Amino acid sequence: MTESCPPAHSRPRRGDNPPITASPTFFICRNGRTRRGCPMEFLVLGPVEAVRDGERVALSGSKIHTVLAAMLLAQDRVVSDARLSSLLWGWDPPATASAQIYTYMSRLRKQLGDEADIVRRPPGYMLRAPGALIDLHEFRQLARDGRRALAERRFEEASESLRRAMRLWRGPALANVTEHLLDAELAPLEEERMLALESRIEADLELGRHEQVTAELTGLVASFPVRERLRAQLMTALYRCGRQADALHAYYEGRGVLAEQLGIDPGEVLGWTYQAVLGGELGLGRTAGARAGRTGPVPSMLPASDGELVGRxxxxxxxxxxxxxxxxxxxxxxxxxxxxxxxxxxxxxxxxxxxxxxxxxxxxxxxxxxxxxxxxxxxxxxxxxxxxxxxxxxxxxxxxxxxxxxxxxxxxxxxxxxxxxxxxxxxxxxxxxxxxxxxxxxxxxxxxxRVTAGDTFALPLLDEEAGLDLLAARAGRQRLLEDPDRAEDLVAYCGRLPLALAIAGARLAARPHWTAARLAARLADPAARLAELAFGDLDLSRVLGSSVEQLGAVERSVFGALGGAAGEPFPARWAGDRLGLSEEAAENALESLVDAALLELSGLDDQGRPLYHCHELVRLLAAAAPWEALEPRGPREQVSALALAPAAARDTPVTGAG
Structure with missing residues (x-):
């Protein structure tokens, strides 16, 4: 090896961003059309822009750019009014926030024209633009293609895909939006860019381009001193240029930075690279990136699937x-x-x-x-x-x-x-x-x-058809076909709850001499229903009761009152009247039951106050045991004070959490 690589000097100031190559003058769309063939483009990897038939759409003000960027980043998901408000004004929105958001959306609709549709879908808005080019989506696809090619050792293809991905960046992302959106979204986008950059450098190292990347890596490591993959790549490039001492110096410097700034030792990638430098093992095909994540055991800890998954x-x-x-x-x-x-x-x-x-x-x-x-x-x-x-x-x-x-x-x-x-x-x-x-x-x-609303999947009860399918999967379809009316009764008695249906099906399967009608008759009595929904180690009362056991004293009292609730939605005032609580105190307790998935919101009354609904099996559980934890004649003020206390003060600490 020769000393042909550039020396490690001329470092940029720490905190500087690595250079971003300017984008080309046109994009190639997925369908092969050039920029002027795409009806609409949306750009966020730089200043937020909309482009129609190659001409920039005039969008005025950071607020308009912010609502557009928020919908683009949501990727066909609804952005709630509350989320938009926080991205526009942070923690101090104006009293007219909803009206202003409506105005921004109306203005944006007019500016974008027919090629994009802003849809009002409670609790917010979403952007639909079929056929539009979004530079972030293109970047992610090219980066995925590049990483896949890298994993399959198609290094030339990987390098080219990742270079094309990086060229889509026209400067710092989201450059003309509010600081609130920047705080929420910029860091993940920058991390995606850095990972693509690291993968491109890895492909170049595999192609023997260590001389070309050494100067680039020197600047990157100076700007991002705790990114261990970049430092390992710099060590690899220096070693292949015949600069083993500089490679070791880069390691020792990184070890000191990690200890000083984070209080940790170098991780697996950096440690392996250090050992490879000492052992002379960093020839072509021996990069740290090629080895990262491929040492040690590959865990596979998923439990066995419990039968057929129906209705999901x-x-x-x-x-x-x-x-x-x-x-x-x-x-x-x-x-x-x-x-x-x-x-x-x-x-x-x-x-x-x-x-x-x-x-x-x-x-x-x-x-x-x-x-x-x-x-x-x-x-x-x-x-x-x-x-x-x-x-x-x-x-x-x-x-x-x-x-x-x-x-x-x-x-x-x-x-x-x-x-x-x-x-x-x-x-x-x-x-x-x-x-x-x-x-x-x-x-x-x-x-x-810690999980966004867009990444939260709230499971509903099964519909009747799916409930019958689950029951048939456990008990046998033929037995249900013999008496379809009683089979439908079983689904109703089980409240379309999968666990209850699984228990009912297991009981039928274990007792081939029982008909669906016999089990339905046993479940028809509400007082005996929960006792019947137990088999082996499956016990519906125990599973439902585990949610109640985590409640505070007032919430348990309110839960006990649910035993007297009818099947119709009820307001907080109903629970307050039964327990001598103010409406506000009762509502706070009921909201805690909603949080524990023991109640659900079913809508609002004509005065905008919440209405609650209790699942029939949960109601039977509430009626089956003395859940009330407070003295029945306790001072009303004491009860109200506890019910009105912040939820965090009533939480039971997690054992061993600190």
Missing amino acids: EHELRALRERLGHEEPTQRRILVTGMAGIGKTALAVRAAAENGEHFPDGLLFAELRGSDGAPRAPRAVLAQLLRALGESDPNLPAGDLDELVRLYRTRTAGRRLLLVLDNVSGDRQLAPLLPAGPAAVLITSRRRLA
Whole structure:
């Protein structure tokens, strides 16, 4: 090797962005048309712009650019009014925010013309532009193509695809929107750009272009000193230029930066590159990127599928769209709904069907203990670290922060799918989130602040046809066909709840001498129904009751009152009258039951106040046990004060969370 590479000097100032190559004068659309052949283009990788037939559409003001960018980044999903308000004005929206948003949307409709349609879909707006070119989508497709070619060792093709992807950037993304949108969206976009850049450099290194990339890498490492992949690539390029001492210096410098700024040691990629430099093992075909994520065990922890998944085709298709393509940043997807709705079954099936997109492994952790209490994050982290190859026998005794740092180091750069089942809340979830580009599929009875509304899938009850299919899958279709009316009664008595239907089907399967009519007769009595919906280790009362056990005292009292509710929606005033609570206190308690998936909102009354609905099986559970935890003659002021207290003050701390 010769000393032909440029020296490591002329570093840019830290914090400077790496150079971005200007875009070409026209794009090639997916259908092969040039820019003037595309009816509409939307550009966000630079200043936000709309282009019609090659001519820039005149959009005025950062607010208009912000609402357009928000809808483009949502990718055919609704952007709520609340989200738009926060992106436009932050935490201090004007009193006329809704009216102003409506005005911006009306103005944008006129400016975009017929090629794009802004649709009002409560609770917000969405943009539809069939056939339009969106530079972010093009960038992501080219980056995916490049990374796939890189993984398949088609290095020339990979380099070209990734260079084309980088040329789509016309400057800093979202350059003319509000600071609130920048704060929310710029960092993920910049991370995508950096990952594509790193992949392009890796392809160039595999092609023997170390001389050409050394100067570029020197500047990048100076600007991004804690990005270990870039530093490993710089070490590789320097070594191949015959500059082993400079390569080692780059490692020692990086180790010091990581220790000083983050308090961690170098990760797997940087450590392997250091050892390869010392051992003279960094010839062509031996880059750190080619090795990253391919050492150690490949975990496969998904539990066995529990029978046929029925009635969830729409949700499976939506999850496949979210999981079935590679993204450089972490994805968090939440499946939520009441107990027994089938969240775990759906998550496990979706993970299994999309496992091929996660070559570094499938992780699974149950976050509810055998006693029904939330598991401590420390114990879950130890379990996951062992699956990732960590052999330290003292893991469970480690400091939580130390375990989190080790866990994120182990998951960095690995394409993993992590399924977290039965998450109790955000406090339990936060330490378990891996580093990117892993995807996290979460099940919880509660909605979570760390997952966006667009990535939350709330499971409804099955319709009658799907309920019959599930019952038939467990009990046998012929038995149901013998008495279809009684089969429909079974679905109704089970409240179209998948767990209840699975238990009913299992009981029929275990008792071939029973007819559907006999089981329907046993379930017809509301007082005996919950007792009948138990078989083996499946017990509907226990599963539903686990949601109640996590409630505070006032919420349990309000839950007990639900036993007297009729099947019709009811207002908070009804619960307040039964328990001697103010309407506001009762509403706060009922909202906590909604959060716990024990109630659902069914609409608003004529005065705009919420109406609540209780599932029949939940109502029977409320009537079956003395859930009231307060003294019946306790001071009304004490009860009201507790009900009106902030929810955070009533939460039970997660054991071992800190």
